Amino acid sequence: MTELLSTPVWESAVYDGSWVPGHGTDLPVIEPATGKQLSTVGGATPQDVDFAVAKAVSAQKDWAARPYTERAAILRKAGQLFEENAEEIQQWVIRESGGIGAKAGLETHVASEECYNASALAAHPHGEMLRSEQQRMSFSRRIPVGVVGVIAPFNFPIILSIRAVAPALALGNAVVLKPDPRTAVCGGVVLARIFEEAGLPPGLLSVLPGGAEIGEALVVHPRVRVIAFTGSTGAGRAIGELAGRHLKRAHLELGGNNALVILEGVDVEKAASIGAFGSFMHQGQICMTSGRHIVHESVAADYAEALAEHADKLPVGDPFTEQVALGPLIDEKQRDRVHSLVTASIDAGARLAAGGTYEDLFYRPTVLTDVPTSAPAFADEVFGPVAPITTFSTLDQAIAIANDCDYGLSLGILSNDAMRALELAERIPTGLVHINDQTVADEAVIPFGGTGFSGNGGRVGGLGANLEAFTETQWVTAQSALATYPF
Known part of the structure; x- marks a missing residue:
């Protein structure tokens, strides 16, 4: 069993395929139950976002072109690592997020299931054959969006990160993740170490802890084409407005009453x-x-x-x-x-x-x-x-x-x-x-999302929702000879 967090490689560092110092001030890792500082993580700046996105763009094309079996194998390995290292991870969830043991166990269980379900996405058919009134082949296919920005909150830091990270990677994208700085270890470092040990090629996943300026840098970056955000309605409204100005999709999972x-x-x-x-x-x-x-x-x-x-x-x-x-x-x-x-x-x-x-x-x-x-x-x-x-x-x-x-x-x-x-x-x-049940429930196989102030209609989870979230639909036609026109 790999000890993910016992080595100091991640302390005072951010992750962009390797562990490097961030350009911002180091962030303390605080245990809310005691006020004790457990460690430090690196603090990112918009400059780190630029570096991470550049690496992501460079790595993503090769990743998308690899046989689907390679992507699926890495996602399955990640799921296995969540299971094998559950006890170590759960200790951090308990101490850093303030969750009880059962809640921590739920996080590692769902994380492994998210990875296993995402691994099947890699083998999903490219698209579908379409009819055409002309004598030609006509079909649609799903292609990766490129680079996905994920902004995750503190309350269920692993689940609310991995449910976007895993399917986005499986479908051939690169991901830049901004965890909440209050849970940067279990919501960020854990994912980086899991995929590092699973053999994910460098540059495909970056983890950049920081404040609102990091989220804003992700949203406005021209090479980040999709944003998956989970958090408050107020913050989601601001992100949605900013994403709209930059003509990019934002999947917003917001509050609820x-x-x-x-x-x-x-x-x-x-x-x-x-x-x-x-x-x-x-x-x-x-x-x-x-x-x-x-x-x-x-x-x-x-x-x-x-x-x-x-x-x-x-x-x-x-x-x-x-x-x-x-x-x-x-x-x-x-x-x-x-x-x-x-x-x-x-x-x-x-x-x-x-x-x-x-x-x-x-x-x-x-x-x-x-x-x-x-x-x-x-x-x-x-x-x-x-x-x-x-x-x-x-x-x-x-x-x-x-x-x-x-x-x-x-x-x-x-x-x-x-x-x-x-x-x-x-x-x-x-x-x-x-x-005949209460309101708190989520599974890796369901399309999760709300209406009104709870979200903008986007969904994450399940086959159809993940395809909609993290791929583009491309129409392709092909015919055996050059077309003839009267011009």
Whole structure:
């Protein structure tokens, strides 16, 4: 088994096919649970973006021309390395992102699956034969876009990087990845080391930690033709506007304020367990988090009581040294934002049923009841461990509340009648729907994305979505003799 991260080759360095000093200031790697500095990574500048893209352009043509079996083999090897080195990688996910062990295990599992599924993309048919009214061969084929820029966030740093990196590479592209500087090791260094050990030729993957200026440099660079961005709606809007001015595709996977609709007659205890997971998994720092609990009035009081009991029993602490259900929020800025939304909602009339307190970055899982739909914790994406509850009496009211939102990423409906729930889902526009489950779910084989403020309609994942995201369609005709014209 290769030890990916124990050697210091990556410390104070960026990756552009080899480990070199960045032109920016080194970035500290901080453990949010303790505030301890674990290491340093190199800080990139727009100059590093220029160097990386130049190497990517040079390497990409040969990569695309290689037999598909070679690309597939490297992706399969990468998946195997994620499995073989899972324990080492998971330790970094726990310490650097503040995730519990189960969350870290999910990241390495999904990462390996993303690589295995991407390996099959390399063997996908080039295109399809088309009819033509002329006597000629007519067909379309998929060709790589060239260089793909990937901008990934802190919350699920491996998954939200690899789900774009792996298919883009498999389809013959080169990739420049900008991980969030708060999770630059597990969201960037890990991928670089995996593909380095898997035998990916130099220049095809670069990892450049840095701030917004690195993302902007990727978006405006004329040789980067596609941007895959996951992050906040505000940042995504800016990236989409900038990409549009430069006439390039941007696949934007943005925020969510997802509804969990709980109908009458459900098993309240099971529903509360589902709701607790949906709202408190990874401290609520997930775009798919169950952010709005819309509960039928006949079960609302019992549901709120049961959910508060679950919240009170969940242990919060350092996931590296303790057996806990929730770890720390990523930083003080995020903690203060969460707390301000909670206190403002209480001021607006919500009742605090559990939580609402914190120590350092450890925020207690919080339940708010009797929440006005205009209250900040209900109307806004919190990105913290907060479960706001409001009630309804008719399905039309539930639909109106669920649809009174700019986001459209994920929806959960809990019901004794699955077909009734499916009919309800048809009236609530959203990218993902889960009947009798909470809102947090993703798999390598599905086209992931949302509507409204949750994205611009682009999808990543699954065969069709990945082909659309990371290739261009080219029309080709061929005939046996030179064409004849009357000119």
